Amino acid sequence: MTPSLVPPSRVPACLALLVAFHVAIIIASNYLVQLPITLLGFHSTWGAFSFPFIFLATDLTVRLIGKAQARQVIARVMVPALIASYIVSVLFHEGRFNGLGALGAFDVFVFRIAFASFAAYVLGQLLDVQVFDRIRRSNMPWWVAPSASAVLGQALDTIAFFGIAFWRSSNVFMADNWVEIALVDYAIKLTVSLLLFVPLYGVALNAIIRAMKRRTAAQISLA
Template sequence: MHDLVSRQGRRLMLILALFHIGVIAASNYLVQLPFSVLGLHTTWGAFSFPFIFLATDLTVRLFGASLARRIVLVAMAPALVVSYLLSVLFVDGRFAGLGALATFDTLVARIALASFCAYLFGQLLDVRVFARLRTLDRWWIAPTVSTVLGNLLDTLLFFSIAFAGSRNAFMAEHWLQIAWVDYAFKMLISLCVFLPLYGVLLGFLARRLQSMTADRTLRTPAWLR
């Protein structure tokens, strides 16, 4: 039984790590596609990256902070590679051709490093805050506070490292405004869409785990007791 649980845990960690990498890949492409709302600049990446915080918070709630941190550590190196490759191969959302891989681009390297740092520190902060607040009676407090703080750190780290003083004139001039608008969109999406979705998924997974723990060979998780 212990070996079975261990194998299931490793499989779950791999699936969640691949999910993180997939969202990072999508976000690194979508962040190259800016758009304006009421004269404010943001990017389509604001709509994809909150998925990672949803997955992380559910992981902490269901399986603990230790597994969530392991997932972040497993995903961070592939995330750096994926970020660089996508930033080289796609410029302003257009495919640049495989020949682009033959040269090293410092701007692209900055974007990849920014994505790496933002993901690593934003997720670790999210895990830490959520783990501290998860025992509160109201289920929505932990995901709300951790998402607000984690996304803030993630957004400011990414845009400052990637674009402050860069040779991309538009992003160098507008990165701070874009960062704040991007953060505002993330908060709007996270609190209006992802927080309710978190509650629905939490309830569904709780019922599934409770039915599984009807087998006395499995111990009921502490948060379900």
């Protein structure tokens, strides 16, 4: 079992905060993935810039609290994220607000996006947790675990999401271009993760550990 660096009394609050954070990022990504952009002549979406936040939070969860607790977060997020993603995606389909009346009719295209997000999240996050936890127990440098988990976890996440959401989709543009968009999306997410989020993981981890040590020292001095 992975030892927790967070005091047991604070674990429930940390897990609740992480669940809320994951759901918020999934909702935002489901909205942003409907907004296409072109980078250096390649098609992608704005969702490529938001989703790596989840992998950062997951890796910190495994490191500070443990693999089992990280899986608890994933289990608690799945259903709320699926429901919230569908509602938000219907209300803001193609990036514009469609009014509350849009919820009155079931939208198959939007549900595919929400379900694809659900499946991709579960598969990608479980792989990320397993890879990160396995590598971080070795004697490799600290950055190897978050880098490897990002490479593999986001690859599975991207393939699952775009394949489920847009293969033979009713959206002609996405049906014709989803492979290209998925590859560019993965390249962007990986670049953002390796150049920004892996260093940020190291900074955040050190800051959290220092803060916890100061808190522990203060409690001992008052005892």
